[in-house]
Amino acid sequence: LDYQHVQVPFEITLWIMLASLAKIGFHLYNRLPSVVPESCLLIFVGLIMGGIIYGLNDKSPPVMDSDIFFLYLLPPIVLDAGYFMPSRPFFENIGTILLYAVVGTIWNVFGIGFSLYGICQVKAFHLQDVSLLHNLLFGSLIAAVDPVAVLAVFEEIHVNEKLHILVFGESLLNDAVTVVLYKLFRSFCEMPTITSVDVFAGVGKFFVVGLGGVLVGLTFGMTSAFTTRFTKDIRVIEPLFVFLYSYLSYLTAEMFHLSGIVAIIACAMGMKRYVEANISLKSHTTVKYFMKMWSSVSDTLIFIFLGVSTIGENHEWNWPYICFTVIFCLIWRALGVLVLTFFVNRFHVNTITSKDQFIIAYGGLRGAICFSLVFLLPDFHRKKLFIAATTVVILFTVFVQGMTIRPLVDLLAVKRKRESAPTVGEQIHIRFLDHLLAGIEDISGHWGQYYWKDKLEYFNSKYLQKILLREYDQPKSSIVLLYEKLERKHAIELAEAGQLGHAPSHPSLLRSGFLCSNNNRTVITDKKLEDTLNPDVLENIQEILSRNLYRIRRTGPAYNRHTLPGETEPMEHAKEILILRHKNL
């Protein structure tokens, strides 16, 4: 027996296997996941395993290595989050998200830090030796909402899209703030004196870390898209580039002390549309599937490790400090959301309701990022207290908040995600309105959201697509692609029902029962599409599309009231708009 030789890969494989089997186990009992979030169950499994290890070895089980967490477990989850991020709601609410992520996190850090410092002054608690700086450092790691925990809970409760993107977007983008504040306070802890220059440098650093991350991410994303231009003869390695470049963007950002999470999200969102156009359908399925699989496994491992690491003798149980930490985390987050939303609602027509505000405040779950950061703290005599407080906060938020948020959402009747995908008609109208609003903003000289979106789209089609896409000379409108997809789907359904026009003697086969088997449905690839479009709706859409699609394109340019159909040239339109705009300015 030569265990030493294969130990590392063997144990890694066994951990992943355990995680996967645990996942299967939960889903065998259909009731369990609908009551308790999977993250709680996994932590519970981890706690039991940690207990067993502790019992057998009589020493603390190994804690989750921060390096393993940040280098191997976190990137797949963030990549998945970034790649499948719904870009429209994200960019529509980017202002609010940034406000929550930046101002909100800073508010929480200083709120929690200063109020815990206040608690430390109470003599009865024996905490006078914890300095303000240490409290602020602790605040910087405990304040950040965790994307992994948020995703695990919010994916199951199906709140409306805007609410989801607000909480989830905040949890992703606050990484830049957390990184800066954590590193700032940690270096302050080791400095003899702190000058005002250092503080200003810290503020400047925030922009560097955040924007630097975006820049690194976009650079790698564009390179990735450019690389997939040349993979036509060697389809089989296409999916690799998506993973390699995004991982490289994360590592590069981490290497330069920038925000890796921001980098990988920028990379994934940047490359997505170009890569999808370049790679084959099968490669794309593999990319999507493998991303989901990988993030799912990472996620499972993180929660199990979290449970395992909780057991042991790393903790100092000073209950006043721990309890006040939990209370302050709740209070400052609630206050922060209330104050910030007040300002946000003053500038928006589509306001955030008080129910939504409650869910945003209540959904501020903490997770493995805090946990890894607290173990990365420099050694000092109260580190075990911080570890204990962090553990309790995480368990409290994941178990108590995570398990009660679903009943609360039901009770408050928070607006849910619409179950059906938007119809083709809706999509056309949304796009039409976008163009209209861009035109209005252009004419009125108000350079708003739609104006910039239009400019970006122009830049994209004029330059980026030509460089990054393989077959630029054959651009296809997404509506035509959708139409083709529907046609194919329809055809498959017909074939499966045996109603295809000119295969001559289907009825005999139908009678013999070959084609009417029950598991026909398994082959249909796009489940979501199938649910929303039953054959009748589908036929209607096809009819409308086939009647109107071409005509709209042909008669489109004739909307100008000064000319007869077919006379105007696009150039003249552009001129006219320009003249109108100049007058307005």
Add this chain to the structure above:
Amino acid sequence: LDYQHVQVPFEITLWIMLASLAKIGFHLYNRLPSVVPESCLLIFVGLIMGGIIYGLNDKSPPVMDSDIFFLYLLPPIVLDAGYFMPSRPFFENIGTILLYAVVGTIWNVFGIGFSLYGICQVKAFHLQDVSLLHNLLFGSLIAAVDPVAVLAVFEEIHVNEKLHILVFGESLLNDAVTVVLYKLFRSFCEMPTITSVDVFAGVGKFFVVGLGGVLVGLTFGMTSAFTTRFTKDIRVIEPLFVFLYSYLSYLTAEMFHLSGIVAIIACAMGMKRYVEANISLKSHTTVKYFMKMWSSVSDTLIFIFLGVSTIGENHEWNWPYICFTVIFCLIWRALGVLVLTFFVNRFHVNTITSKDQFIIAYGGLRGAICFSLVFLLPDFHRKKLFIAATTVVILFTVFVQGMTIRPLVDLLAVKRKRESAPTVGEQIHIRFLDHLLAGIEDISGHWGQYYWKDKLEYFNSKYLQKILLREYDQPKSSIVLLYEKLERKHAIELAEAGQLGHAPSHPSLLRSGFLCSNNNRTVITDKKLEDTLNPDVLENIQEILSRNLYRIRRTGPAYNRHTLPGETEPMEHAKEILILRHKNL
């Protein structure tokens, strides 16, 4: 800059990236890969890189770590090979393959070992200090044909299926022999005296290593199939189990000093048909795609590392020894193939032609396995000589033999692989003949290949399928599945050509050119099927199938000449066959 922190994953990612980019680079020039095998180009890239590293650092570049090779790079390639192994030709030729793999390899090991020992006795060559045991040890590592190198070359030259499976199967299964002989001679080298008991123990060990590997592989394979029974609610982690269990089988086998390669092949071949039936279509695409991708990257990395490791000061250039090694490798392989084929041809109707024999002998490429084994040798004063000889043999076989084998195949007009997949008619006939032969063997009391195949199939459908498959109550004949697939494909083609029956106004869309775009073809999933079945053939098949499929089934039981159609029961047939057989016995 914090490079230390991210060094390990960063460098791994960069190496993989380099390998992938090199692959893309070669395929940009269409002519290059058709003349030079990719493996040669990759070794060349490695040589250049090694030269650069050597030039810059003025010390030998790092050699490929044997642990990395055996634990991380080799398994994906072998898994891919086992999973996509055509099982029919493999099992039809299993006797011949085993003969080549076991007897042939032993023949080569002792042939090369003893004749090199003879060379060592020539005083002019200054090699008297190399003992017989060391020569045999060297023979045991240099004799084995390398599956990675064989696959890289034979995948490009498209020889007929039997020839391919003979060379490739041998290269895979000889691992058990190589492992045993290599470890045996290595332990002999360290023993003071060798008794005859040790030698017999070595012979017995071969069976343990080979059959143990098969057992470990099948155990994990069946467990994997059983696990995928329960993944219906959590499709996204299905592909994971295929990879996890096969990797575990490899590691477990290695741990117990069994043949990991044999184990992973047994695992992959064993689980394939059950896993495929259990997992979803998308999961299956992901499994196939990712396996190909992974093995392709591993393959690339191995050849690049091989090139890099060649450069340096690890070599002792004793030219007589090196040249004779190359010559003996060629001669003993040729002799072995001639002798063994002589015996094989006496017992087979379908003989191996002399052209085929030449290609089998010439296709005995050496590769990274030899290279890794030579570095694993215990340190002794002539190790650098062995390293040099191994390097030269590998480069000679990969470059000279690998580059000339394609012209030779053309020149000799070796029978090629048929370009088209077998038609449905052929498949039906093959299956029919199998049943017929099984029946004949059963009646005549000759328990041959078909008899055992039939028994295995019975055992499979009676027990294994019930345990391992999720939906056993709905078995579908593969011919019905194929028919459904063709129907779907046909429907998609119709939809894309815009000829689907009842979408009303397609002609207008057709005219506008929306549906006739050139890249329609990219969406068709099964490229191979598409090439072989043009719409006409397809329509014919559908017609024939839909007319005859059910009728054959219905009238099938009526072949018995003693009864009228519909009267016989299957039990009576079985009885009759039994009676006939008893008479014969």
